Amino acid sequence: MGTEMTGADxxxxxxxxxxxxxxxxYPGGAVxxxxxALFQQNRIRxxxxxxxxxxxxxxxxxxxxxGKVGVVLVTSGPGATNAVxxxxxxxxxxxPLVVLTGQVPTHLIGTDAFQECDTVGITRHCSKHNYLVxxxxxxxxxxxxxxxxxxxxxxxxxxxxxxxxxxxxxARYAKPGTIAHKTYKPQVKGDLAAIEAAVDMLAxxxxxxxxTGGGIINSGPVATQLLRELAKATGAPVTSTLMGLGTMPDxxxxxxxxxxxxxxxxxxxxxNQCDLMVCLGARFDDRVTGRLDAxxxxxxxxxxxxxxxxxxxxxxxxxxxxxxxxxVMEDMLKVWRARGHRAADQKAWWEQIKGWRARNxxxxxxxGEALLPQKAIQRLYEMTxxxxxxxxxxxxxHQMWAAQHFGFHDPNKWLTSGGLGTMGYGLPAAxxxxxxxxxxLVIDIAGEASIQMNIQELGTATQYRLPVxxxxxxxxxxxxxxxxxxxxHGGRYSESYSDSLPDFVMLAQAYGWKGxxxxxxxxxxxxxxxxxxxxxxxxxxCRVAKLAxxxxxxxxxxxxxxxILSAADERGEADDDAKALV
Amino acid sequence: xxxxxxxxxxxxxxxxNEAGVLARIVGLFSARGYNIESLTVAxxxxxxxxxxxxxxxxxxxxxxxxxxxxxxRLVPVHRxxxxxxxxxxxxxxxxxxxxxxxxDKRVEALRLxxxxxxxxxxxxxxxFVFEVSGSTEKVNQFITLxxxxxxxxVARTGVVAIARGAEAV
Numbered sequence: 001m002g003t004e005m006t007g008a009d010x011x012x013x014x015x016x017x018x019x020x021x022x023x024x025x026y027p028g029g030a031v032x033x034x035x036x037a038l039f040q041q042n043r044i045r046x047x048x049x050x051x052x053x054x055x056x057x058x059x060x061x062x063x064x065x066x067g068k069v070g071v072v073l074v075t076s077g078p079g080a081t082n083a084v085x086x087x088x089x090x091x092x093x094x095x096p097l098v099v100l101t102g103q104v105p106t107h108l109i110g111t112d113a114f115q116e117c118d119t120v121g122i123t124r125h126c127s128k129h130n131y132l133v134x135x136x137x138x139x140x141x142x143x144x145x146x147x148x149x150x151x152x153x154x155x156x157x158x159x160x161x162x163x164x165x166x167x168x169x170x171a172r173y174a175k176p177g178t179i180a181h182k183t184y185k186p187q188v189k190g191d192l193a194a195i196e197a198a199v200d201m202l203a204x205x206x207x208x209x210x211x212t213g214g215g216i217i218n219s220g221p222v223a224t225q226l227l228r229e230l231a232k233a234t235g236a237p238v239t240s241t242l243m244g245l246g247t248m249p250d251x252x253x254x255x256x257x258x259x260x261x262x263x264x265x266x267x268x269x270x271x272n273q274c275d276l277m278v279c280l281g282a283r284f285d286d287r288v289t290g291r292l293d294a295x296x297x298x299x300x301x302x303x304x305x306x307x308x309x310x311x312x313x314x315x316x317x318x319x320x321x322x323x324x325x326x327x328v329m330e331d332m333l334k335v336w337r338a339r340g341h342r343a344a345d346q347k348a349w350w351e352q353i354k355g356w357r358a359r360n361x362x363x364x365x366x367x368g369e370a371l372l373p374q375k376a377i378q379r380l381y382e383m384t385x386x387x388x389x390x391x392x393x394x395x396x397x398h399q400m401w402a403a404q405h406f407g408f409h410d411p412n413k414w415l416t417s418g419g420l421g422t423m424g425y426g427l428p429a430a431x432x433x434x435x436x437x438x439x440x441l442v443i444d445i446a447g448e449a450s451i452q453m454n455i456q457e458l459g460t461a462t463q464y465r466l467p468v469x470x471x472x473x474x475x476x477x478x479x480x481x482x483x484x485x486x487x488x489h490g491g492r493y494s495e496s497y498s499d500s501l502p503d504f505v506m507l508a509q510a511y512g513w514k515g516x517x518x519x520x521x522x523x524x525x526x527x528x529x530x531x532x533x534x535x536x537x538x539x540x541x542c543r544v545a546k547l548a549x550x551x552x553x554x555x556x557x558x559x560x561x562x563x564i565l566s567a568a569d570e571r572g573e574a575d576d577d578a579k580a581l582v
Numbered sequence: 583x584x585x586x587x588x589x590x591x592x593x594x595x596x597x598x599n600e601a602g603v604l605a606r607i608v609g610l611f612s613a614r615g616y617n618i619e620s621l622t623v624a625x626x627x628x629x630x631x632x633x634x635x636x637x638x639x640x641x642x643x644x645x646x647x648x649x650x651x652x653x654x655r656l657v658p659v660h661r662x663x664x665x666x667x668x669x670x671x672x673x674x675x676x677x678x679x680x681x682x683x684x685x686d687k688r689v690e691a692l693r694l695x696x697x698x699x700x701x702x703x704x705x706x707x708x709x710f711v712f713e714v715s716g717s718t719e720k721v722n723q724f725i726t727l728x729x730x731x732x733x734x735x736v737a738r739t740g741v742v743a744i745a746r747g748a749e750a751v
Binding site: 120121124125128129132149154181182183184307308309311312313316 | 598601602605606609610613644647648651652654655657658659660
């Protein structure tokens, strides 16, 4: 059965059959045979990054924007270890990836050979699964299985470590049929009795809330539609985690905005005061819950998740439904309709929400010379929304301001590092998204500190003529670090000033990009317009108020009801227990 | 959850007998801060495809629930059975206990071993190695008594366990 070919050819053949169009990678000694096989074909496009971490983030950006599995190819040793941050990022945010790493030949494994590292050992706990393939004949089946594992169930990164001799040796290869893994069988359909119970609870609730997350995006675009139908049918308010932004349109009257540490007042208060919480594809992350013993104390809780280990991990729930959130919502809607339920009278609930909304917790007032970062992002949104842009971010204040002030209306348009919080994510992720959608407007909203963590990728965008835009919210500080130092460490700004910054315009030009500076409120619109008018990649250095803080904020270890809405609410230094939290 | 009383649970984990599978299990326990009181592993199928790992762990009920869920989602794990929650099951461990001494102590060691149905599997004129098996408590008790008659060193297998009755769980 099958044709005899080299391991390297098997890799390329299997990737082609799996529908892979783009591979992000960086060559090196232990993957040269695969690079040679790539050279001799034209079905798969290889994107040469400048650092392996960026290859993984680019694949993540590609995967999040397109819904496909992102593919990475790196060499052994430093190639693999540089990829570890990206692999961990993908695990935390449930992004489907297949990462191929070269390895020293099998007879040298364990000898501390040149560029050897224990890749499967190192990535065992930061990948969904990993393989060391020691026989060429197993390469084909492992590749197909890896894609199945990466994209099914709770998606995640799968690492395949391939020794160089395995790439060179020949074996027979034939495309396998459907993958039926003997132990790995993710549950897609939810238990019907539990779904019926959930629907009855929802129909009876007086103060329900739908708490939605990235699982809905991972489930596919249909799940977003189903969420909107479920919201319509039940009349319940909806809030979203950072990862789930876009599943509800930002301006939908039932949408309360993002919840959590920097979420809206109304979202957090509604979570605190609801009588029924329906968690759909989210995981009660500590950024969301705040102080656990004060988290939504009087509500009953339903949790829909494809990963059983998410249930009762931090918050006890009354009803857990394991399954794909799209499939479960579809069944919930069927049951809801079959039972003739109508949205319950939630007038009092909505009145309460209206009161919280009136606090206008994302509000700000732009006055004076210094441009407020919130204003910069608000204008960026208003001036680009007609183009339905894809937005990536780095990590920090700018990320939270983007989540608060950029309106998202569709899934797969918001690429941000949530779980791991990886600075340096945004530029490569934007590059990956741009490759998935060459005609789209892709903007990395960055900070001046984060952008420097993978700034070498400017060259990648130049090489492949990708018109990525980088919009740097430049406050000359690692802003979120500085904000925490202000709140918790007496304003002692230890090492959080971004000293010796490059001239971003000259830097952009050096890489063949266009560079634009926005000095203040008066050049904001013109600067954004100039960025949009330029057909190629643009880096915008947008100078903003240096000491602006990101509010509202639930300080670490505080309850939803202890939200700080503005600087006026700040209450001295936190106690040691709170200081010990992240 | 931390203030709930800790419970001891015996877990039986059937896994694919492949390279690295033990590292995955043990690594999961250490990465997430779970306890391992004892651990045994051996191939248990005719075709060497499946191994059974028996882990004795302890923690409050929500932690035990998390351990089961976390183990269950590892790709090479076939099944995770909480034998403590399942009900009737047999737990055994075996120890090799080396005792050195002459005269009365030597006679007493042999007499105690007989009561515990421990067999001498090695002997010299000044020492015995006893093989003792049974519940963890019994093995502990035997070792405690041997301290008084010249205990030198101990090797223990850790717990292996299986459900009672005719059925495979």
